[in-house]
Amino acid sequence: MPSCRFDVLGIGNAIVDVISRTGDDFLAAQGLRKGAMTLIDEARAEALYKAMGTATFVSGGSAANTIIGAASLGCRAAFIGKLKNDETGAAFAHDIRAAKVDFSTALAKDGPASGRCLVLVTPDGQRTMNTFLGAAQSLSEADVEEHLVTQSAIVYLEGYLWDPPAAKAAFVKAANIARGAARRVALTLSDSFCVDRYREEFLALIRSGSVQIVFANESELHSLYQTGDFDTAATQLRTENILAVVTRSERGSLVVTRDEVLAVPAFPVGLVVDTTGAGDLFAAGFLAGLSKNKDLETCARLGALAAAEIIQHIGARPLTDLGQLAAQNGIAI
């Protein structure tokens, strides 16, 4: 059998980030939950945008960021996500194609505008996200083309997809096709509040074997197992019989399998400017390593490298060729 057409296929909410620097006082005045991703409707998005300062528009979306990072590390990559045929949608489509990612999901001709995430970055580099899903809500089973899934070695799905009901159906369809074609399915838990909303369903995906690889940060893991203790959560994770990767910011990451627990340090960084996309890019590096059959430690080092690049500038899309960056840091890929 010839090899897969794609190393990794991502499916996620297609979103453009609208990024503004702000102080903690603004978050307080607007009643925003610092560090979290909150879903907002169009009216709230307009009001919040009006109150925000000068903003930079950069394509984003969790799974899309990951896929672009993987492409920058030399993966053959594809993405499925829904936008409207408007200026924001055109910018997203341009950027993902400019990154050499296969993107062919039809743009919606009517309905809500392309999705936007209002990202507020505080002086500590933390990001607080407010997402108006817009057209992303209409991602549906019809957008999941079977041949894309069967021709991808790894299918990467974001937990955020469980928010819009039609997108959840698309997620389930993709996972089922992948399973039927013996492809690996990876899931990112996305956000601790997202895990709160869909805890039982995410656990069922993991325990039913629909998902073989899971990415989580500490607070998502705590939320998944409803514990405030990291070691308790990590011990539970080991019993799931999957490949799990837990990111721990400056404390690095933990790779958890049934047989081993591997701690890999973070990459040293200078000034942390904007943490938007840190988890997405960690997943990008890890998946790129995995798709090229690297050992798990190398996969995690690639993740750390990609995350380090992304937090040193505004926006969640790499500004550097990550493949070259890896080579400069002595990681062959």
Add this chain to the structure above:
Amino acid sequence: MPSCRFDVLGIGNAIVDVISRTGDDFLAAQGLRKGAMTLIDEARAEALYKAMGTATFVSGGSAANTIIGAASLGCRAAFIGKLKNDETGAAFAHDIRAAKVDFSTALAKDGPASGRCLVLVTPDGQRTMNTFLGAAQSLSEADVEEHLVTQSAIVYLEGYLWDPPAAKAAFVKAANIARGAARRVALTLSDSFCVDRYREEFLALIRSGSVQIVFANESELHSLYQTGDFDTAATQLRTENILAVVTRSERGSLVVTRDEVLAVPAFPVGLVVDTTGAGDLFAAGFLAGLSKNKDLETCARLGALAAAEIIQHIGARPLTDLGQLAAQNGIAI
């Protein structure tokens, strides 16, 4: 008589910058003139955008950048510029108002899309600009409200306005109203190729007394006097009987009046990331000082400070409160 409502009013082409990092090879392959601003039509803009990499959208426009910088330094500021009622136009309007600048020019309901400048930033930090003026071309005399001009202590006009014929008429109207109200008029020469196009007209504006303050960089000054020798050009400038400021990148600036020539050093900067807006922000600092009746050296130091901030990040709008930055650097404003 009560004091003016505004310290400074800017009139210019309202543009959103679409910024992408690229190599010199891309400029060569696309036949682009490095460091210059080239006007392009919509078809060319689409083709060039398609060929560009991932892009960041940030509001720009030369005079608009200057006005926002002046506002950041505590000036009461206003702006006149034309956009369409589209997503790009809405973003521009949001950003300029978020910077506390009075902006009330009506958005065009039809006609070409809001203007965009495709900015290609090479690894040396140099920017090469390709402008599709779009709706900015339809700025006209009707958009210049007399009361805005008469209530502004300084009216700042960009040379780029001479490209669209209707905007040129708006420029002339504003200059005439300002003269009638004994307001000072400042002109930036914008770009050496722009000076090539309108040399005689710019000289006539200066020599007729329509313009009392001129901003230029070295290549614009060389173009104005058609000489390759800086000292020759500077000597000619002295005979014009105006206040002129020549920016010289890392060599600082030269303030030229009939009575004196003052050299002011540049502010030391770390890494130059993107020089887009360096001249615009120099003018911002200088005008802010002037509007607060600072001595010319302090004006030039404020210009150098604002320019230093802008070249250390992507985009031509300040990411820092320039008033605070000035205070931290011991410049009272």
